């Protein structure tokens with residue numbers, strides 16, 4: 001199965017058998033994606049532990065989850081706002097945080113990894129977790145571009161290892177791709193990089209290119225807005241990885257402007273500046 005819709009996942013997770021099997025979920029990485037995945041897993045009644053490398057990062061993740069839930073509740077309980085707070089608290093109660101992945105996975109049914117898009121770092125993490133997690137635990141990676149088999153090779157549970165590729169922002173996007181899909185990024189990432197190249201060649205300002213794609217193609221965000229939303233570091237990791245594997249493919253050619261912004265620490269919305277400045 002190349003991809004599944006979130007509705008399908010929801011119907012799966014509400015089926016009695018699967019719910020019985022997967023009760024406790026560990027999400028590793030509390031950034032843009034991990035926080036969103038923790039939120040949807042907690043919203044479907046799972047007991048969730050969100051893991052990252054520091055308490056400060058986890059505090060930021062928790063704040064992000066709460067503000068996203070407020071947006072969901074505002075819509076869901078427009079007629080009865082007093083029920084919205086109870087809804088938020090009920091979901092938040094399903095989430096705890098930790099900086100100790102190895103001890104958390106000792107009691108978990110599913111691990112979803114959403115850390116940096118780097119094969120070696122992901123392999124090291126899963127190699128360590130493989131030793132700590134019980135035999136029945138299923139491992140999944142939210143990788144944007146790396147082959148699942150390469151990540152899984154650091155473990156001895158190849159039959160319980162999969163790709164679970166969510167989209168940003170997780171609470172709103174209804175698709176989850178399964179290995180060996182990666183349809184969306186194979187089209188979307190070269191498109192975004194092509195927009196940067198168009199701008200690098202002086203054929204349009206980033207503002208004009210964004211407006212053109214929003215008004216002319218009906219996209220909710222222009223390519224530069226979307227690059228900032230995804231994260232310039234993550235976008236660079238994806239394109240660099242593909243370029244290394246297929247250096248002659250012009251679609252995967254690195255972009256000097258993207259590289260410059262990443263080197264300057266301008267990673268997009270998450271750092272307050274990327275192609276644009278963000279509040």
Ligand SMILES: CC(=O)CC(=O)SCCNC(=O)CCNC(=O)[C@H](O)C(C)(C)COP(=O)(O)OP(=O)(O)OC[C@H]1O[C@@H](n2cnc3c(N)ncnc32)[C@H](O)[C@@H]1OP(=O)(O)O
Nearest residue numbers: 068071072075144166167168169171172185220221226230
């Ligand atoms: C790199 C990879 O591996 C793969 C990827 O993920 S690539 C990235 C894929 N994602 C995209 O392409 C996103 C494109 N952008 C969009 O779809 C939209 O701009 C968006 C859904 C993010 C925001 O929508 P918008 O209309 O532009 O802005 P906004 O009015 O703020 O939001 C629309 C609704 O979504 C809600 N919303 C947006 N983000 C939310 C979040 N994180 N949590 C909860 N609700 C959210 C808002 O509350 C708002 O609700 P109402 O309709 O009730 O007002």
Ligand SMILES: NC(=O)C1=CN([C@@H]2O[C@H](COP(=O)(O)OP(=O)(O)OC[C@H]3O[C@@H](n4cnc5c(N)ncnc54)[C@H](O)[C@@H]3O)[C@@H](O)[C@H]2O)C=CC1
Nearest residue numbers: 029030031032033034052053114115116117143144168230
């Ligand atoms: N940003 C996006 O739009 C999307 C990203 N992805 C993928 O999801 C993964 C995460 O991406 P983002 O959430 O955007 O990145 P991010 O940079 O927002 O968050 C990554 C988090 O992982 C933490 N981390 C790094 N190494 C860790 C470790 N060893 N143990 C625990 N935590 C660790 C970092 O501290 C950080 O908080 C990447 O593989 C990315 O390719 C997938 C879909 C969309």
